[in-house]
Amino acid sequence: MQKEKLLYEGKAKKLYQTNEKEVLWVEYKDDATAFNGEKKEVLHGKGKLNNEISSLLFQKLADTGIRSHFVKKLSATEQLVKQTTIVPLEVVVRNIVAGSLHKRTGIEEGTELNQAIVEFYYKDDDLGDPLINNDHIRILQAAEPEQVHNMREQALAVNKSLKKHFDDCGLLLVDFKLEFGTTADGELLLADEISPDTCRLWDKETREKFDKDLFRFGLGSLQDGYTEILKRLGGAVHG
Numbered sequence: 001m002q003k004e005k006l007l008y009e010g011k012a013k014k015l016y017q018t019n020e021k022e023v024l025w026v027e028y029k030d031d032a033t034a035f036n037g038e039k040k041e042v043l044h045g046k047g048k049l050n051n052e053i054s055s056l057l058f059q060k061l062a063d064t065g066i067r068s069h070f071v072k073k074l075s076a077t078e079q080l081v082k083q084t085t086i087v088p089l090e091v092v093v094r095n096i097v098a099g100s101l102h103k104r105t106g107i108e109e110g111t112e113l114n115q116a117i118v119e120f121y122y123k124d125d126d127l128g129d130p131l132i133n134n135d136h137i138r139i140l141q142a143a144e145p146e147q148v149h150n151m152r153e154q155a156l157a158v159n160k161s162l163k164k165h166f167d168d169c170g171l172l173l174v175d176f177k178l179e180f181g182t183t184a185d186g187e188l189l190l191a192d193e194i195s196p197d198t199c200r201l202w203d204k205e206t207r208e209k210f211d212k213d214l215f216r217f218g219l220g221s222l223q224d225g226y227t228e229i230l231k232r233l234g235g236a237v238h239g
């Protein structure tokens, strides 16, 4: 397999074409960004940690029958994925109140929800990724109603699987963001990454934060938090 031309560079990853049809080469970067790119830093080792954690989680999901674009891990910072066209929606699942749900509703951070909730955000940097409803999705033609239903069901299935997995590792899955893409033959597939950049993960007992909120709010070392998550997931921690 050969890495070919750069197709896209995002905030946290680079995507390259390969010599194999519909397979892309992903490189996780050390760049950390928050608040729609307003806060930026290079954090050495972040790319490795996220590649490792994301690979482990996609593999875990595959083991429980949840398909994704993940093909295989290639190196410390690289993985192969199936090519998809990304649906311009961010799908957020929440088990515990935090972040923007706390801001929007005033419900106290840390309040456990008796049922997980699913939200859709429109992926548009200029608009600041606004929260949207099904009618907005329809007028924006961001996805078909059947795809919206499918994304919701898949997101809840991911939540059920990962919540249990993290719980076994002494972690609370507070909330997370997923992205989906469509393959050349029209399949809606879980895509992007699942990492502490895209999940809130707290210690089950102390509620210490190990995720990107460490960087967002200057609460401590992001690398230390992500390393703790990787250790608890049973992954290999590199120097």
Ligand code: C5P
Binding pocket: 090, 092, 098, 099, 100, 101, 129, 175, 176, 177, 197, 198, 199, 200, 212
């Ligand atoms: O900020 P908010 O509370 O809406 O974030 C909910 C979850 O989605 C958090 O786990 C956050 O890390 C993730 N998220 C993300 N990318 C975004 C927005 C939120 O990964 N652009």
